[in-house]
Amino acid sequence: MNRFRNFGLFVALAALWGTAFVAISAGLRHFPPVLFAALRYDVAGVIMLVYAVYAVDRWRPRGRDEWAVVTVGAVLLIAAYHAFLFVGQQNTTAAAAAILVSLSPVLTTGFARALMPSDALSAVGVVGVLLGLVGVVVIAQPDPSNLFSEDVIAKLLIFCAAASFALGGVLTRRFDSDLPIETMEAWSMIGGALLMHVVSLAIREPIDPSAWTHPEALGALAYLAIVASAIGFLLYFDLLERLGAVEINMVSYVAPVFAAVVGWLYLGEVVDATTFVGFGLIAVGFVIVKRRALREELVHLGRWRE
Template structure:
């Protein structure tokens, strides 16, 4: 299901023609259905069941496979135009499909504003800086900074009012375990990180923080806009802004579309943007940003497994230990996260009104 990062609350059975009614409560009935229990009721799965869980797994797999496509793309195409046009194409395609099937553009100015802000934070600030940084940073070093998305997201979700979950010691322990597992997986030493070209780490840190802040903002500001149109507008705004930066920097003179570049763009448009981005926003709508942000830990695992299966890259005992640490951390966080502010009466009321 394609869903906007604005957090539009659409019924799972709603058609593309339906614009849902929004109730901007911190925890909706879908979260209660997914198995959330009142704070203090012990460990519980934090909303990732059924369709949200499938969407989360889609993000883990598809975005884990985009590392290679991005590396191929920046090797033959200028980075900002490459990143910007990828999202522009995906946004235009998705918008065309949505409008052809009867959806309409947003009627409220606040919905346009929210879509624009989310698109700028996630796609302009988040994704574009990652693409730019990969020119100067080895993939292993880059992945260390990219996985800090999980830490940043937990931080912003905890400090920005209206959060859907608390930052307990269990969640913090799981986040740190996942980060340690990623460091072990990529084999990056502290010396390598400290001596990396500073342009890469700085850009990657800004990208991770921007992506995380935009995700939490989207969770806090649901809209009444069609989720499909909302997602398309985010990609058009975010991609357009990045493409303008590329034009301003004179990248058009270096733009020579080769079969490798075209293949990278096509893969990222379909699997990274339309499917992956939509699955991410769907999962974000149904679960805490802290929980959804753990996809960043799983992506390097998928990348390593694909390298082993497709490119016959070697794996060692250290690789399997690191994978066990990462996956164990993700499962631990899933069961450790609690949704506060829901009393037993609220759960009973939601169940009675089904």
């Protein structure tokens, strides 16, 4: 019964996070990108902090290491990741953005091997990382005669988002901290939102006053802040404890399916064959990089069935 429950929650999380990319594209019709991302985490951060106060013993970081973890989370996992993602997604489809972000688990392994001497990357693992990067190039389809086209720049920005998230995930592991993940996420969201507000003000993003009353704009913001972020992370915390990091990473490879289908239905976005090929290369790269962990999960699943 637990397996069926976990499967249902896994699919629900993939649906929430996949359709979040569609909500981003819809909201970007009305809000400037960095401000839109900041507003999302203004709301989500407060909700997560209230949940942390309710659910865990320590709702506030203590000591230098715990605040350092929150700082890394605020700068890389929230601010840099979402600023790059929202700016880039102005000029590409929701599905392409979701697929490029799915490179994060592969990049996480690459950064971990580079920054943590104990995690030496094998030759086969290097092949997996390189295959994932080739997938990015296939999706971006750079034209040598026009390397700075809007579409290519947009996809490179989303690649930077995935790299920021991966680097942030690795750096948080370097600190000796027992800070509950709920507390870390809540304070990182609040800090990241503040940073993005500063950036938005610094670059003087223009905003159409009608956005504050437009149903699509407000609906996209509410969906991202409450459904995709607050509810999505609650599902993530639950599944992380039940499934572990390897299985939960597979959400990144199911979410693009929901992004593609809903993006087509709601936004009329069409995903070309080249994007699917790039997705396949990224997915194969993930399997190669995580081959040992995936093998262990399959063995565990086989024992459970027996």
